Each structure stands twice: as C-alpha cells, then as structure tokens.
Amino acid sequence: MTRPAGQSKAADAGGVADAPQGNWADRYAPAFLLPYLRLARADRPIGFWLLAMPCLWSVSLAERSRDATFPDLWLLLLFAIGAFAMRGAGCTYNDIVDREIDAQVARTRSRPIPSGQVSLKGAVAFLVLLCLIGLAVLLSFNPFAIVTGLLALPIVALYPFVKRFSYWPQAVLGMAFGWGALMGFAAVTGGLSLSAFLLYAGAICWIIGFDTIYGHQDREDDALIGLKSTSLKFGRNTRTWLVGFYTAAWTLILLAGLAAGGEIIFLLGMIAAGAHLFWQVATLDIDDGDNCLTRFRSNRDFGFVVFAAIVLDMYLAAVF
Template sequence: MNRPDQAPRSRDRRVADSIPRTFVDHAPEAWRPYLRLARYDRPIGFWLLAIPCFQGLALAAIQTGAGWSMAAYAALFAIGAIAMRGAGCTWNDIADRDLDAKVARTADRPLAAGTITVRQALTFLAAQCAVGALVLVFLPPLAIGIALAALLLVAAYPFMKRITWWPQAWLGLTFNWGVLVGYAALGGTDWMAAGLLYGAAVLWTIGYDTIYACQDMEDDALVGVKSSARALGNAIGPAVGAIYASSLALTAAAAVKAGAGLIFAPVFAAYAVHLVWQASRFRPDDGAACLAHFKSNREAGLILLAALVLGALAPM
C-alpha cells in the first residue's frame, strides 16, 4: 500500500466488472484512475442511487401533481447521484484499500493497485462533494436537511462489513435515502407513504446486493469480510425471495397510501415479475450470472418508477 505522500507505482489498470470500451478507456491516461475510482466504468451504481430519488419525486407527485418542477428536480438529482456515488466509492476505497488488495475482484482498484495515492483520492473526494453541495443549494430547506443527514450513513458504510454480517442493510439505508429527499423536494405530505416506500427500497437493496455479494464469498471468508451472502449460506435463494416479497408488499402499501390510481397496478405487476425472476434464477455459485442479475435491477427500478409516474398522472 502507498503512503499518502508516495507516488503511484504504475499506470492505469482496468478493474473487474468494468464495462468494456467505455469512454473511460479512451480518456487521457492520467484521468483514468480517478474515473475508475468513481466507478464511471461501472455506471450501474449511478442508476441505483438516482432511481430512488426519482421514485420519491414520483410518489410525492401522486399528491402534488407532476409538473415541470418534478423534471427540474430529477435533473438535479441525476447530477447529485453521479457526484455522490463517485464520492461514496472514493471514500469506500480509501477505507478499504488494504482489504481490496487481497480480493481478486477488487485488487486492481486504483488505491489497492497503487495507481493513485490516498492524498490524490482525498482531493478528488473533496471535489465531488463540492458538486454534491452545489446541487443542495437548489433544494428546499427540508430536503437539504434530510440530504445532509445521510452523510453519517455514508461515512460509516465502509466499516459495516467489519462489524456486522448485514452490511447490505446499511447500504440499503444509505443508497435509498434519496426516496426521502425526493419526496421532501416536491412537497409530499404523507410521510407514512414515504416511509413505506423507503422501507421497500431498503429491502430491495438488501436483496440485490446479497446477489452481488455472492461473487466474493470465498475471498471474503479468507480476509474476514462479513456479508449477508455469507451469513445466509445455503438459504440465500429462499431468503432473497422473502426479502423481495416483503419489498413488494411495502411498495404496494406505499402506492395505495399515497393514492396511486389503478393504472399503477399492471406496471407494478411487471416489476413484481422481474423480482420473482431474479430470485428464482440466480445461482450463488455462478459469479457472472449473479453480476448480470444484480445489474438487471436498473431495469427493475425503472419499471417501478414508471408505475409510480403513471400513478401520479392518473391518481385515484
């Protein structure tokens, strides 16, 4: 591992799970470690952070109506998700650089591989946080306060895998905080509905990140990293199914509480089918398939978003 003031040992390295032939691979070589540190070569995380924000907006719009303000806030949340997902990954890799070096899938991450220094990563982290702070300026005061509260969750997340078998639950609390921020931004008033949707999203994340964690079970066991996949053992399949089923129940309750119209139902049914397909088809011992099922949650989240938007356009 490099000291904070030590020069990088080598040039850019492609990281496992990177999408081949992205703009990152064609960027100037000096930029690539930073782009990889922020996971620009793995955009699924940006989607999974932004979609809950959009869903919170759509849930509020069921009560307030869908107007141009919803589109404006959606654009802001997209920018914020890109900045803060990158910042979160940077902070995670700073904290995990020693562990990452011992796991095959993460050994080529920039800090673990030594392609940038900790000092450089901290500077990059500050720049990304500045972009996120700029987005906050355009939000209502309540939404700003709720967004700032998430910083405690983000700061603690990298250490959860060391102290609990369920870091996926902490990730769920963190990654889906945007449901509450989006709901507050558009002036939603039924906080019971928002809480139900947030709880549903947390369970959704626990499910898909448990699938994702199946890729690293052997390496995690060797280095002492905890995960829900390791905790569940042979019960992973049924457990993910039960988690997704609970998420679906809470999502339906949130939509009903908010007053979504019947047009919500058929698209929500498509979302339910998608989650059932995931839970029934993934195999814990097939890393490539687990990654593919994990990535399919972008489509799952967008399907649910479409259902909520339709509910806003045609409320009861």
C-alpha cells in the same frame, strides 16, 4: 465460484476487474482523468442507476400525491446530478477506507488505489471535489430537504466499517443508498409522509436483496480475510432470504404508491416489476459469478419499471 469472463481480461489490460470490457470510460476518457473515473465507478454506471432510482421514485410519488401531471424535470435532473456525484464520492470514500482489504480480494485488487493508479492524496482531493458538487445540489433544495440530506452522512460514514464486525453491512448500505426515497418527498413537499417512509423501507429491503446477490462474487475471499456479509450469512439459504426481502420490498413500494394516490396503471406496473424480481430469484446461481452479476445489474430494469409505472399512472390520471 466462476468469475465473469471479461473480468480478468479487463484487469490484464490495465482496467478494473469488475468493469465491463469496452466501457465508455476506458474507450473515450483522457488518460489523466481515467483513473479518477474508475475510482468513481463511472466505468460501471449501474451503481448510479441503483442510487438514483429511489430518488426518482420519491420525486414522482410526491408529485403524484399532489395530483401533478408529470414529475418536476428540474428536480429529476438535480437528483441525477447529485446521485452521480455522491455515488462517486461514496465509492471513493469506501476505496480509501478499504484500500488494504481491496488489495487482498481478486475482484478489487485492480481498483485505482490498491493498484497504484491513484495516490491516497489524489483520492482524498477527488473525494472533496465530488462532495462539493453534491453539496451544491443539496443547497438548491428547501431547508427541510437540506437537513434531511445531511442526516444521511453518519450512515454513509459508517458503512465501510460494518463488514468488519457484522454480517449485515447490506442493511446499512440499504439505509444509505435508499435515503433518496426520503429526499424526493422532502424536496417536493417540504416534509415526509407515510408514503415516503413506506418507500424508504421498501428501498432498504430491495437494496439488501440485490447487494446480497452482488456479494456472492466475493464470498470466498471475504471468508478468507474475515469480512462479513449477508451473502456469507445466508449461504445456501440465499434464495429463501431473497424471497422474503424482495416480497417485502415489492409490498412496501406498492403501499407507498397507493398511499400517494396510485391507481390501476401503477398496480399493473408493479405486477410487471414483481415478475422481474421473481425471475431474479428463480434463476439465481450463487456459484456462478456471471449469473450473480447479471441479476444484480438487472435491478436497474426493475427500477425503471417502477419509475415508469408511477409516471404513466400520474400522467393518465391527470389527463383522464
């Protein structure tokens, strides 16, 4: 398998192998803070967007179900802050748990803990700080949303260990990463509707799909050290499995939108989003690291298309 061309250069320069060259953190962050930003994956913001998208969809669909003109901007901001903090916390927790494994994998051995940029004690302290920020955001919501948010913690805690015994860590990641699909409804309405559960199921399928693509970058190293993933399980049949998961994701998200009151603009936006998923599957080359990484990152665009479809649909429905 070929590696993305910029990865080895980034590692040689003291950065992290799978971070984009010339990213904002490497260019502008003060030296004392840079290792911690790398630990939180702030040098690779794609994970923030992928975590935030189900939250933004959920807030918007919850508002759509109440015939609002536009999503609550304050809630969107709170979820963005929460997604940034909890994505960083999740990455830090994963790196603490996986520090010995990461040292054995080409793509991850340059991460801050295995490379010695951040000590274990420093990583734990940073994890606590990020969790406190996330908790502050959570406590600003209503009691039902607070309880709903806390229920995700066991899933988050389990995730780093699943690849040691199951080929389905991506499913657990989907349950954890997609939890925002429930949180937006909980924060807006103080409850969960059919639309919320459909959206959550769709988010899980979407996340399994894109993380399977991502995992193909590591499948050779994973196989050598005995780790499991859907990338290894699906192997040469990955495209067929992706068709199934992406079709399920698209259908469930569409049904969630329709259940929340979505109309023609939402439907047209979902057709565009579906075309993007089709492009990913049709052009995927699991033996090319550059190809896998590009298609993985492109899921941010899918998320934006769905979000724009929801918001534009609710705005036009309210105005006309």
